Amino acid sequence: MDRYLITGGAGFIGSNFIKYLFGKNKDIRIINIDKLTYAGNLQNLKEIENNYNYTFIQEDICNRKSLEDIFNLYRPDYIINFAAESHVDRSIESSEEFIKTNVLGTQVLLECSLDRNIKMFIQISTDEVYGSTETGLFTEISPLRPNNPYAASKASADLLVGSFYNTYGLPVIITRCSNNYGPCQHNEKLIPKVINNSLDRRKIPVYGRGTNVRDWIYVMDHCHAINTVLDRGVIGEVYNISSNNEKRNIDIIKIIINKTKEILQTRGLDSKGISEDLIEFVADRKGHDKRYGLDSTKLIKTLGWNTITQFESGLEKTINWYIDKKLILK
């Protein structure tokens, strides 16, 4: 039975990935280490929490002693590092926790993985490490030019991960994905915020004029890409993950408001007061990257991955999930 040590598994992507892995293969063991910061939520894992081959450990990945004990006890074959401070706005307010978790935490995991016959260490990284570009797409060999403290901490971790491959031969792979959306994402992030504010008839803040461009991928397609890398990825390589779905913030916000209204109407629920009038332009984020553009040809051509979920259907699933959550909480 393969043993997967997953960090940050109570967060958005990590929890979706754990459910994805169990959905693919029941015959595996998963150990989920999560500190349960404000961003971690065990409700995300309710449906698998009693699986006999699943273990949750509340721990900080920076805690070297505990991590050594966990590695000794569970002897993982695969490490997949999702744990991170992940919100750019918070990193602009204060970067300390970002450096601790994203850089030092990754270093602890790398150290613990040495001399333990690990089959693969996957570092879950982001398109933000490449910085911003007005034109063209970043490939895996584009230089790292992060512009905010979150992106800089993730770029630092990527460099560290690469150095453990070159120095010690640790079997690492780095994946760099574009913006995810889907169920279980924290309300502070753009898409859940627009859905929830629409449902609550609250103002929807938009930075600047909303012209910044992001590339959106459904979280399950990201999970599928990570699983493809687990199956067929080449050790020492970096893989970009993108669904080639760029949108200006203002456009995606309008699409979500109108889609939320339409879904509520279709479900016979109250949609009064939901309109683009909820949009409120606010002062731009400091150092706001204009555009991220990612080329994932390498993943598609060499590993055979492809986007499964079209934006429209992914968004519908996501909006329905947040509506259902609100109805349950009522």
Ligand SMILES: NC(=O)c1ccc[n+]([C@@H]2O[C@H](COP(=O)([O-])OP(=O)(O)OC[C@H]3O[C@@H](n4cnc5c(N)ncnc54)[C@H](O)[C@@H]3O)[C@@H](O)[C@H]2O)c1
């Ligand atoms: N969300 C995106 O669009 C996106 C895109 C590309 C890459 N990523 C990367 O994917 C990973 C997961 O992102 P997410 O959106 O799920 O983030 P998230 O904030 O939803 O989840 C992060 C999880 O890490 C845990 N955590 C934080 N500090 C920890 C520590 N010191 N020790 C143990 N656990 C800790 C939190 O409790 C939380 O459960 C991150 O590494 C992020 O950089 C995210």
